[in-house]
Amino acid sequence: MTDTFLIRPIEPSDNVAMAAIIRSVMPEFGADGPGFAIHDTEVDTMYQAYAQPRCSYFVVERDGVVIGGGGVAPLEGGERDVCELRKMYFLPTARGIGAGTAMMQRCLDAARAHGFKRCYLETLTGMDAAQALYKRSGFTALCSAMGGTGHHGCDRYFIREL
Numbered sequence: 001m002t003d004t005f006l007i008r009p010i011e012p013s014d015n016v017a018m019a020a021i022i023r024s025v026m027p028e029f030g031a032d033g034p035g036f037a038i039h040d041t042e043v044d045t046m047y048q049a050y051a052q053p054r055c056s057y058f059v060v061e062r063d064g065v066v067i068g069g070g071g072v073a074p075l076e077g078g079e080r081d082v083c084e085l086r087k088m089y090f091l092p093t094a095r096g097i098g099a100g101t102a103m104m105q106r107c108l109d110a111a112r113a114h115g116f117k118r119c120y121l122e123t124l125t126g127m128d129a130a131q132a133l134y135k136r137s138g139f140t141a142l143c144s145a146m147g148g149t150g151h152h153g154c155d156r157y158f159i160r161e162l
Contacts, residue, residue: 003097005062007106010069012047014059017066018087019044025089029127035153036124037087046087049073054083056110060090060099067094070103072111072119077148081117084149088121088130095129104137112162119162120146122154134158 010018026038042049050057050071057071070088078084085107090099111119122145123130139158146157 005060005067005094005097005099005102007058007060007099007102010047010050010057010059010071014066014069015045015047018046018059018069021066021068021091022087022089025091029124031124031127031153033153035151037151040087040150042087046071054114054116056107056114057087058103058106058110060094060103062094062097067091068099068103070107072107072114072116074116075120075147075149078120078146081115082146083111083114083116083119084147085111085119085121100130100133101136104133108137108160108162117162119160121158122149122151123156123158124154125156127156131156131158134160 022038022043026032032038046057055073059066060068068090071086072083073086075082075084139160142157142159
């Protein structure tokens with residue numbers, strides 16, 4: 001396998017792979033209990049969930065296999081100009097090859113194209129590599145949650161001007 005990868009919009013046939021990735025990665029970081037995105041109804045239907053207005057979701061593919069994904073959507077319960085970086089998870093084989101940085105740029109570009117002015121995200125203590133990526137990407141820490149995502153299991157919050 002090479003370190004080359006492709007980032008492309010999600011397709012209906014990617015739903016099963018992305019659900020498996022989310023259900024594999026989140027428990028790795030202790031994020032499988034109540035209040036975490038692993039329980040969101042959209043996990044099994046990611047293509048359909050992100051086919052809505054002002055939403056985009058992308059997958060990372062390497063050698064024809066989906067190895068991660070990430071997207072943006074309006075922040076539930078938030079201001080109209082705020083989107084949320086959502087469901088950005090990568091299998092171990094996708095880590096350390098630049099896919100996270102490339103996916104972040106693709107998501108932020110999509111957020112701007114959708115007219116958002118700020119991008120918000122929620123994460124968890126222990127997801128250190130992810131938090132380092134957020135900080136490198138211009139996100140700053142917030143003291144409390146925004147909007148109403150229902151992800152009360154998360155304990156770290158970040159925002160970035162677009």
